[in-house]
Amino acid sequence: MKKVIVFVFFFVLMFQSWAIADAANPITVNAVNVNGKFIATDVSPIIEDGRVLVPIRTLASLGVTYQWDNKSQSALITKDKDQIKLTANEKEAFKNNKAVQVDVPVQMIQGRILVPIRFVLENFGYKASYEKLRSILFIQDSNYKVDQENLQAEDLQEARQAAISLPVQFSFKSLSSLEKPGANKEYTYIFPRGDSSRYMYGNNVGNTVVEVKDGVDV
Template sequence: MNKYLKNGFIGALIASLLIAGNALNTGSASAASSTIGIRINNSFADTDVATYITNGTTMVPLQVAQQIPGSSVQWNNSSKTVTLTRNGEITTLVAGQKTAKIENKEVKLEAASTLKQGRVMVPLRFIAESTGAYVLWNPKQRVVFVAKPNKELKEQLASSSLAEARTAALKFPRVSSLEAFKITDNEGGNQEYYFPEGKADQFFLSGGNGISYYVVAGNHSEEKWTATFNSESGSNGLFFLLRKITNQDGELPKITSRIVFFHFMGHVGEANYGFIEPNGKVSTLGTKGMELNQFFDIPEEKKS
């Protein structure tokens, strides 16, 4: 692969990464329109029938609900019934009825399943939560986030290896209630990762002129703070990012401990890595081969 194709490929991968939950992306701009986007485990769900909200409930085509992993969602046209099966438990919804049955227990729905433009429309939150997924509505982006990591990813996050745990953290389904700021192109495929020393469940992800802070909790990774910055030096509350903040949303985290950094250089497939002290002193420990979102252990660091 020649270097231009390689750079373009790496750049596309990084763009995909930022879109997968980072509010600092141009891909989320489509969500700022009147349409409603559905993100299931970091990917937008495709549908030929528009999602809509009724009685405060997001209604989606059945085909969208069927993309949520870990369960079976089927439609019986003769009885007009949606049947969801998860771990042997059966939940049923009948089109036009504002109740559902979980086994033999009847529960009330805010909106009934219905037929529209030849498609079965179902209440997304009820279906998603019935499968064990986490659901978050972002009115700023007009996006519904649905998060449900698999068992293997959860086990990887709990690994005693910081490299394995951090790799899992970057793959965890991301959700956000924050704004989406437009960021500049990330030339060269560079990516900055910052972790509080010894931790995998908190991280900063920076590319182009944007940065976001995530915390992994339960079955999702939530964006807690997002910002854009320019090239001017300035105090912004982050001792490892001495740049002037131009836009931000969320709460800037208080980080007082040493930071571990990975400066990924996509065009060469390597990363500079090391520590940044609270006083701003940078200690680069070395350079090592690295793939996008695939970390390696640093001998000088232990998992806390």
């Protein structure tokens, strides 16, 4: 498999850029990547007390079903034979009718239901990780493997998309300014001409150079 390692700065040519819209929430998640694919969300996920909450509709991308009871302000989330019940503003949840505790309760923001994603996914056998550098939430099921063919695709844009869909791994301490609101409000990906094996990620804080190398994806 592949992993992404940070290297020293080098000059490259522009590939493409995106802008992230302003949000009312103090700290928002830049993007959500499910099994190597970026997905759209109707409202931005947020970070609350160090926990990531995502719109409940995001769960549909994982084959998870849910029902929202407006009267009780509770969500019943189901996958196969397992069920989780979460109630807005309450830290007590229920898994298969047994009481469990959550660090952050369900919240209602901009008319949307946001749930604590790590708690939900880990109870259903998924893996969730948050990459602070680019503020991206990565979600993977137990059978997910990096598609090596996409990383080496003849279609350059497809290969570049696969490259930025890998979590960036780094050993240095990330800047505290990355956690401030607006750090990733505007950002760019820049690749060398004709190359998909390395890129520069730039945001409101600074620039980071990333290279795709052989190894184990930790």
